[in-house]
Amino acid sequence: MGGFMGGRVLLGFGNSFSQMASPMLLTEICHPQHRARLTTALPSVVQIVGIYWVPESPRYLIANDRLDEALGILAKYHANGDADHPTVKFEYREIRDTIRLERVANEHSSYLDFFRSPGNRYRLMILISLGIFSQWSGNAIISNYTNILYDNAGITNSTAKLGLSAGSSMVSLVVSISFALMVDKFGRRPIFLTSTGGMFGTFIFWTLTCALYEEYGSPGANHAMIFFIWVFNVAYAIAWSGLLIGYAVEILPYQLRAKGLMILNIAIQSALTLNNYANPVALKFFEGETWKLYLIYTCWIFLELCFVFFKYVETKGPTLEELVKVIDGPNANVAQLDIQQIEKEDQMDASRHSENAEGVNAVNHSIDNKGAQRT
Incomplete structure (x- = not known):
């Protein structure tokens, strides 16, 4: 041990x-x-x-x-x-x-420094939200208590449970990789909204089907519950499996990047710790009426969706330095450069070098001519 x-x-x-x-x-x-x-x-x-x-x-x-x-x-x-x-x-x-x-x-x-400017306070808020939302969206119940969920849905055969879990994990992996590869096409914000909105919609139907099965024993409702577990995993994998770290790094300036990732990890581990203690108690408390627990998660995910919609900025396209301006505004501690101006400066430098080279060649040619005349 x-x-x-x-x-x-x-x-x-x-x-x-x-x-x-x-x-x-x-x-x-x-x-x-x-x-x-x-x-x-x-x-x-x-x-x-x-x-x-x-x-x-x-x-x-x-x-x-x-x-x-x-x-x-x-x-x-x-x-x-x-x-x-x-x-x-x-x-x-x-x-x-x-x-x-x-x-x-x-x-x-x-x-x-995370408390010393509006931009950094915003970054701190986003980092904490990323850590909490990635663990408190109902995914911990599915990943840690799948066996209980399948029992509640009437699936008791261990082989069937294994097959369902393996299939769901494979589908989630494919979805996560696919959207990670297409993130530059769709943008970060639309993918976050799609993922969180999908989780919210899934939990609505999951809660309804669970209530129908547990309260009334409606035939087919248990199979619908299993279906919505799969749909939830797909919705979660769209953004929260692949974009979590990448988005956090993009919104942070160089001096705060390592510290910001530490804050994100602390938020994730804190949320995980609370999940490990709270979910078993909640499942036991709502035993036979787990749809009430899912209803709580449904309301919470709706708040997540609102937060993502109003607070998450798009980071597609700009360099890491330019992204600082997106959050901090025109007063950001970022070099104010214009690529067109740099191109003009390069052209001017090239023309100066060309003129200098022509001048040197002319002088050399004149010296050669004088030397030839003397001989």
């Missing part, structure tokens, strides 16, 4: 490091068009196999004054190695100048 408990402690301790570092690194490396798919769809086993080939975050390199390395990584992954590409120059200067501004504003960054 001691070895088992020690192993659990070590696994949990090590898992916290990977959960925090991996999504930050992927989000900061990825091109804005590919960011969501890569941070939500790739399985962790790929990271394990390729850990030694993972490049460093350009934002980390710039923050530690390793500027040439950062420029090289941006050029390699965003412009096929072309360090003079306007997009690379724009991103490099935007990251560099933004980090400098953040350093001036937050020389000693701390968790208290």
Whole structure:
């Protein structure tokens, strides 16, 4: 028992490091068009196999004054190695100048920074909501008490239970991966709304069919309950399985990114802990009338849907630095750059170099002519 408990402690301790570092690194490396798919769809086993080939975050390199390395990584992954590409120059200067501004504003960054500005208080609210909603949407009942749910629906055969659970898990996996790959097409906000709205609608019908079966023994209502369990898993997998970490990382500025992920993990683990103690008590209290418990969850998910609709912003498209402006507004600590202006500056630099080269060639040609005349 001691070895088992020690192993659990070590696994949990090590898992916290990977959960925090991996999504930050992927989000900061990825091109804005590919960011969501890569941070939500790739399985962790790929990271394990390729850990030694993972490049460093350009934002980390710039923050530690390793500027040439950062420029090289941006050029390699965003412009096929072309360090003079306007997009690379724009991103490099935007990251560099933004980090400098953040350093001036937050020389000693701390968790208290989440309370010091309206934008950061908004971020804190979103992080806590992500942690709570991902665990308090009824998914804990399905994942932890599937056996009891099937018993309540009249399914008592263990083989049938295993088949139903396996089938539901496979469908959820396919849905989660599919929507993670299409997140840049549909956007984050529509997917969150679709997922949460689907969970709300599913719980309405699940509660009704459960009440019909438990109160009146209506034939077929138990099979409808099983169907809505599957539908709920699909609805949950649309957003809350794949977008949870990726969305959290996108709304956070560089200086608060690691701290924000820690807050998210604390919110998730706190919600899980409460679930582990509250759900068994609730199931026992509502024994024979579990539809009343589902009714409570239905009302709660409706509140989640309203919160997502009014508070969750769209993060599709902009760079991580530009996303700070979406939340903090025009006064955000972000470099104010214009890619068209950068392109004009590049053209002016190129013309200057061309003029200088022509001047040098003319001087050399004149010297050669004078030398020829003397001879």
